[in-house]
Amino acid sequence: MRRGPSWFNLVSITLGFAFLYLPIVLLVAWSFNASKLVTVWGGFSTRWYAALLQDEQLLAAAWVTVRVGLLSATIATVLGTLAAIALVRGGRFRGRTMFSGMVYAPLVMPEVIMGLALLLLFVAMGFDRGFWTVMLAHTTFTLSYVAVVVHSRLVTFDRALEEAAQDLGCTPAQSFLKVTLPNIFPAVLAGWMLAFTLSLDDLVIASFTSGPGATTLPMRIYSQVRLGVTPEINAVCTLLIAVVATGIIIFSLTQKWRTGAAARGPRQEVS
Amino acid sequence: MTSRPRSRAVILPAIWLGVLFAFPFLLVFKLSLSDSALAMPPYAPQIDWGGGLAAIKTFFAALDFEMYARLTSDRLYLDAYLTSLKFAAGGTLIALLVGYPMAYGMARCKPATRNILLMLVILPFWTSFLIRVYAWVGILKPEGLLNVFLGLLGLDPVSLLYTPTAVQIGLVYSYLPFMVLPLYAALERMDHTLLEAAADLGSPPWRSFWQITWPLSLPGVVAGCLLCFIPMVGEFVIPDLLGGPGSLMIGRSIWMEFFANRDWPFASAVAIILLFTLVLPIVLYQRQQARALEAGR
Structure with a gap:
């Protein structure tokens, strides 16, 4: 028999999670504070959210961020999935070590160096810095995360299914589209979401690779934060957290629904 | 049987990463050997492609290690470098001390509870790094929530913002999930009958922990520590928002050289030094991950 958690376990879990969540909870709570002072609770109010809608620079930055995120996450998902397939299924091709190094290095590379x-690349190539350079930069560093997520799913996927499809007359491309892709799709979707949120959050790489006219939301928040804590920033941050949290909840619900449907359906999910 | 489309999957990502990841590092290295100049882009020499072989020769002749010499002679950068290593090592150690009991406790919960807790550890990873660091500014500043709380308890206010302590708190807070996840993965896999066997044979719990649990969780400890240490060394946002002038870290000095002083060659030299420092832990981490992936197959 396995023993349950002891009081020591419970205390360390509680304290650990309090440490992780209290700052965020406080930030969210204070975004609804009517008073401008941090020390005074002036009652519940949404006035700071209303103020956001008047801030045109902020809205413009948010729009840039969303466009960069959507585009870079989509390209990164395609490239990351291809990279994962090459690493899992490619066998021992020449330059494999070099390739896997390039795929996984951005995960641990300090952002400042990336x-x-x-930036030096874009300058050397004579690109004008702006929307497109940020997009290219974000695709490059997020595709590694997609590759990791898809990789972990691909290794558990039974290859015999693909071979069966090919024995039944599918071309390799068809067997990929009809058998492999539907099976790894949850991981591909998770990879896209991760890439999108990483792009949404990135400050350092965007600051280096962006130019005039392409200020992203984190860059805008950062320039405001340097001037001090204000209720407006708390409100923007709360909205960002809410957007990401909603995305994750919807994602995990659809996952549950999918696996539930697969378990009930005639075809068992292969895992 | 290797079908050809599989091997063709490598082409696109390889080209992309080659152009946008590997090649730029060569540029950083080249630039670190150049000289600063008052021009746009602010460095010399530039390659004159029209000048033929002779121009390329003079270009290479103009490269030198001057920036690196300056790096070793300037106390400021040596200090920033040592401060980064010190903060990262300290932050990793504290994260381990906080994260280990958490991961251990999580691994002993019921499976349903475990999954919820796991989700809760991953969730902060999805919320913006900048926002999580910023949340601490509001807590630690002199008229912030921490001092309001201490005031309610009748204690003296503390001034933590812009101190090394604040940077340390920020580092531990931001990277704690990176520590907990690999630890949890290692502890959850552990065979609990080993502990029961040890107890049956008369081993006290602390001894079972040191002789069984700790050695078995070592891969998780190593992975967690590397995963925290590597990004902490190059951290920019945390020392910038929470630290004062006394906690200049190397990531922040690259940023300052680049944006404030516009000394691109020098910033590149600092980046190359940082990269060389991190190569060993990065390679260690990748080898460990590769082993874990092979084992998981």
């Missing part, structure tokens, strides 16, 4: 390196 940003600097990409």
Whole structure:
């Protein structure tokens, strides 16, 4: 028999999670504070949210961020999935070590170095810095995360299914589209979401690779934060957290629904 | 049987990463050997492609290690470098001390509870890094929530914002999930009958922990520590928002050289030094991950 958690376990879990969540909870709560002072609770109010809608620079930055995120996450998902397939299924091709190094290095590379390196590339190529350079930079660093997520799903996927499809007359491309892709799709979707949120959150790489006219939301928040804590920033941050949290909840619900449907349906989910 | 489309999958990502990841590092290295100049882009020499072989020769002749020499002679950068390593090592150690009991406790919960807790550890990873660091500004500043709380308890206010302590708190807070996840993965896999066997044979709990649990969780400890240490060394946002002038870290000095002083060659040299420092832990981490992936197959 396995023993349950002891009081020591419970205390360390409670304290650990309090440490992780209290700052965020406080920030969200204070975004509804009617008073401008942090020390005074002036009652519940949504006035700071209303103020956001008047801030045109902020809205413009948000729009840039969303466009960069959607585009870079989509390209990164395609490239990351291809990279994962090459790593899992490609066998021992020449330059494999080099390739896997390039795929996984951005995960641990300090952002400052990534940003600097990409900026030098854009300068050397004579690109005007702006929307497109941020998009290219974000695709590059997020595709690694997609590759990791898809990779972990692909290794558990039974290859015999693909071979069966090919024995039944599918071309390799058809067997990929009809058998492999539907099976790894949850991971591909998770990879896209991760890429999108990473792009949404990135400050450092965007600051290096962006130019005039393409200020992203984190860059805008950062320039405001340097001037001090204000209720408006708390409100923007709360909205960002809400958007991301909603996305994750919807995602995990659809996952549950999918696996539930697969378990009930005639075809068992292969895992 | 290797079908050809599989191997063709490598082409696109390889080209993309080659152009946008590997090649730029060569540029950083080249630039770190150049000289600063008052021009746009602010460095010399530039390659004159029209000048033929002779121009390329003079270009290479103009490269030198001057920036690196400056790096070793300037106390400021040596300090920033050592401060970064010190903060990262300290932050990793504290994260381990906080994260281990958390992961251990999580692994002992019921499976349903475990999954919820796991989700709760992952969730902060999805929320913006900048926002999570910013949340601490509001807590730690002199008229912030921490001092309001201490005031309610009748205690003296503390001034933590813009101190090394604040940077340390920020580092531990931001990277704690990176520590907990690999630890949890290692502890959850552990075979609990081993502990029961040890108890049956008369081993006290602390001894079972040191001789069974700790050695078995070591891969998780190593992965968690590397995963925290590597990004902490190059951290920019945390020392910038929470630290004062006394906590200049190397990531922040690259940023300052680049944006404030516009000394691109020098910033590149600092980046190359940072990269060389991190190569060893990065390679260690990748080898460990590769082993774990092979084992998981």
